[in-house]
Amino acid sequence: MRDRYDEITGRGAEIVAIGTGNVGYAKSFVDDEHVPFPVLVDDKARAARAASIPSMNFFALVFNRNSRHAMPRARAGGHRIHRAGRRVTQLGATFVVGPGATIRYEHVDADSSDHAPLDEVLAALPERAPS
């Protein structure tokens, strides 16, 4: 998603990422990966609960074929895998929200290898930034 950040901001939108670690993890991620958007820490899972983000059974996560192959594939693609923080079983999710309290799109990952298709995310955004 970071690779298409300009395309997203060009439509008048912003990316906000929420992780499960602590501020140190978040700062390391932002610094090491040159992340251009806000990265927030949900250490008490308040945001995850409000967004109804599910968790996966730990053993299902470890032994899930897709999950098992996701990390080597990410590393092969040049991505560094940073620490997961407290809730390793929490699944990921992507929403497009706003302006205002409007949900334009939602995708809750089926497992750790699943991610929202970027084309779907972009399709949920305005064609261009309002003038």
Add this chain to the structure above:
Amino acid sequence: MDVAALGDIELTDSTGTARRLGDFWAERPVVLVFLRHFG
């Protein structure tokens, strides 16, 4: 998802600053990504 409840939540960003989630999408759309891990 309870977007109103989510919007009222304050989280700390990578600089240690408290940020209210609803402020991000008050005026513009936001791609809100819940990460499993940082990276």
